[in-house]
Amino acid sequence: MNTQTTTSGSGTSAASDAFDQLKETVGDVTVTDPKMCARNVDVFYGDNQAIYDVSLDIGNNEVIAMIGPSGCGKSTFLRCLNRMNDSIPSCRVSGDMSLDGEDLYSTSLDPVLLRARVGMVFQKPNPFAKSIYDNVAYGPRIHGLASNRAELDDIVISSLQKAGLHEEVHDRLDAPGTSLSGGQQQRLCIARTIAVSPEVILMDEPCSALDPIATARIEELIDELRQNYAIAIVTHSMQQAARVSQRTAYFHLGKLVEVGSTNNIFTNPQHELTENYITGRFG
Amino acid sequence: MDKLHLDQHISQQFNHELEDIRNRVLAMGGLVEQQVDKGLTALLESDGDLGQSVATADFEVNAMEVEIDEECIQILARRQPAASDLRLIVTVIKVITDLERIGDEAEKMGRFAVELAEANAATSYRKELRRLGDLVKSMLRDALDAFARLDVDAAIKTAARDEDINAEYQTLQRLLATHLMEDPRQVSQLLKITWCARALERIGDHSVNICEYVVYLVKGRDIRHINFDQVQSEFLSKPN
Numbered sequence: 001m002n003t004q005t006t007t008s009g010s011g012t013s014a015a016s017d018a019f020d021q022l023k024e025t026v027g028d029v030t031v032t033d034p035k036m037c038a039r040n041v042d043v044f045y046g047d048n049q050a051i052y053d054v055s056l057d058i059g060n061n062e063v064i065a066m067i068g069p070s071g072c073g074k075s076t077f078l079r080c081l082n083r084m085n086d087s088i089p090s091c092r093v094s095g096d097m098s099l100d101g102e103d104l105y106s107t108s109l110d111p112v113l114l115r116a117r118v119g120m121v122f123q124k125p126n127p128f129a130k131s132i133y134d135n136v137a138y139g140p141r142i143h144g145l146a147s148n149r150a151e152l153d154d155i156v157i158s159s160l161q162k163a164g165l166h167e168e169v170h171d172r173l174d175a176p177g178t179s180l181s182g183g184q185q186q187r188l189c190i191a192r193t194i195a196v197s198p199e200v201i202l203m204d205e206p207c208s209a210l211d212p213i214a215t216a217r218i219e220e221l222i223d224e225l226r227q228n229y230a231i232a233i234v235t236h237s238m239q240q241a242a243r244v245s246q247r248t249a250y251f252h253l254g255k256l257v258e259v260g261s262t263n264n265i266f267t268n269p270q271h272e273l274t275e276n277y278i279t280g281r282f283g
Numbered sequence: 284m285d286k287l288h289l290d291q292h293i294s295q296q297f298n299h300e301l302e303d304i305r306n307r308v309l310a311m312g313g314l315v316e317q318q319v320d321k322g323l324t325a326l327l328e329s330d331g332d333l334g335q336s337v338a339t340a341d342f343e344v345n346a347m348e349v350e351i352d353e354e355c356i357q358i359l360a361r362r363q364p365a366a367s368d369l370r371l372i373v374t375v376i377k378v379i380t381d382l383e384r385i386g387d388e389a390e391k392m393g394r395f396a397v398e399l400a401e402a403n404a405a406t407s408y409r410k411e412l413r414r415l416g417d418l419v420k421s422m423l424r425d426a427l428d429a430f431a432r433l434d435v436d437a438a439i440k441t442a443a444r445d446e447d448i449n450a451e452y453q454t455l456q457r458l459l460a461t462h463l464m465e466d467p468r469q470v471s472q473l474l475k476i477t478w479c480a481r482a483l484e485r486i487g488d489h490s491v492n493i494c495e496y497v498v499y500l501v502k503g504r505d506i507r508h509i510n511f512d513q514v515q516s517e518f519l520s521k522p523n
Binding site for chain 2: 238239242266267268269274275276278279280281282
C-alpha cells in the first residue's frame with residue numbers, strides 16, 4: 001500500500017488545508033463497551049507511513065464501517081487488528097492495540113490463536129479446494145474444537161446455518177466449495193470464520209465481488225451476526241456502510257478524520273473532508 | 284459546512300441537477316411572493332380582475348410543486364444523496380410544500396377579493412388588512428432570501444418576526460369583532476375579511492417553517508418545536 005496514493009480528485013486547496021490542519025479525529029473514538037481498542041497507532045511499510053496516530057474502539061455487538069478513498073489506510077488498519085500485517089516483512093506497527101484489554105502485539109500472544117478470536121473475511125471469496133464440509137471444519141480441526149465427528153458435524157451445520165447457507169447446501173456438503181456461486185462462496189467463507197467461534201469478525205470489502213441479491217443476503221447476515229460478535233467492515237460502498245453499520249469511521253491519507261454514529265455521518269458530518277467524500281465532491 | 288458547494292461534485296451532471304432544483308425553488312418562491320402581493324393588492328384596492336387572476340394562476344404554483352417534487356424523487360432514487368446534498372433535497376421537498384400552501388392562501392385571498400369587489404362592500408374595513416399584509420409580505424420575502432443565501436442568522440431573525448404578525452392578527456381580530464358588533468349588516472363581508480386575515484397569518488407560519496428548514500439545511504439541526512431562546516443562543520452568530 002502506498003501512502004502517497006490519492007484518488008480523491010484534484011483536491012481543492014480548502015480541502016487540503018483542512019487535512020493539514022487535522023490534528024485529531026473529529027468525534028468520539030471511544031465506546032462504552034469496547035471489544036478492541038487501538039490507541040495512537042502508526043503503521044509503516046518500510047519508509048512509507050501508511051497510518052498516522054489512529055485511535056479507535058470497536059464495540060461489542062456493533063458494526064463499525066471504515067470508509068475512505070483507496071490508499072487511505074482503512075484496510076491496513078483492519079489488517080492490524082488481527083496481525084495480518086505480520087506476514088509483510090517491511091510492515092511495522094507502533095502504538096497500542098488490545099482485545100479485551102490484552103495487548104495484541106505482546107510477544108506472548110500467539111497470532112494464530114488471535115486470528116481464531118478475530119476472524120477475517122476477504123474481498124474475494126477464497127474457499128479452500130476442499131469440500132463444503134471440510135472448508136468449515138478446517139478451523140475447528142486445527143484448533144481442536146471438536147472431540148469427535150458428531151461434535152464437528154454440529155459445528156459445521158450450525159456455522160452454515162448462522163451464515164445463512166445451510167439450506168442451500170445441506171444435501172451436497174461433499175461438493176467442492178469452489179462449485180458454489182460467488183455469493184454462496186462468500187457465505188461459506190463467513191461460515192468458516194464463524195466455525196472457530198471468533199469474538200470479532202473483520203470484513204474487507206466482503207461484497208465487492210457480489211451481485212446485489214448476494215450482497216443483500218450478506219448484509220442481512222452481518223446484521224444478525226452483530227448480536228453475537230463485534231464486526232468491523234471496510235467498504236467502498238457508502239450505501240453499504242450506511243445500511244449495515246452503527247458507527248462509521250472515515251479515513252483519509254492514513255489519518256482517521258472523523259468517527260461518529262452512522263446516522264450523523266451520513267446526514268451531518270462535521271469535517272469537510274468527510275462531507276466531500278460521502279457526497280462525491282472534490283476533496 | 285456553512286456553504287453547500289453545489290458546484291464541487293465530481294459528477295458535473297449532479298452539480299447541474301442540484302443547481303437546477305435550487306433555481307426552480309427560487310423561481311417558485313418568486314411566483315408565490317407575487318401571488319401573495321397581488322392577492323393583497325386585489326383586496327385592498329377592490330380589484331376583482333386582479334383577484335381572479337391570482338385565483339387562476341394558482342395552478343402554476345401547483346404545477347411547479349409537482350415538477351420539483353418529481354425532480355427530487357429522481358435524485359433520491361438515482362443519486363442517493365448524503366449529508367448536505369441529502370439535507371438540500373429534504374429541505375426542498377419541505378419548502379415547496381409550504382410554498383404551495385402559501386399559494387393556496389393567496390388564491391383564497393384572490394377569491395375573497397373577487398367576492399368583495401362584486402358586492403362592493405366593506406371597502407373601508409378591508410384597509411385594516413394593510414399592516415398585517417405588509418408584515419407578512421416582508422417576512423415571506425426575507426424567509427425566501429434566507430433560503431437563497433443560506434443565511435442562518437437571517438432565517439432565525441426572520442422567524443422571530445412571527446410574534447409581531449401574531450400580535451397584529453390578534454389586534455385585527457379584536458378590531459373586526461368590534462366592527463361586527465357595530466355593523467351587523469356586514470357580517471358576511473366582515474367574515475370574509477377575517478378569513479383573509481387568517482390566510483395572512485398562516486402565510487407567516489409557513490414562512491417560519493421555511494426559516495426553520497434553512498437552519499436544518501445549513502447546520503444539520505432540526506429546530507422545530509425547540510424553545511426559541513435556545514435556538515437564538517445556539518445558532519445566532521455573536522456580534523464581534
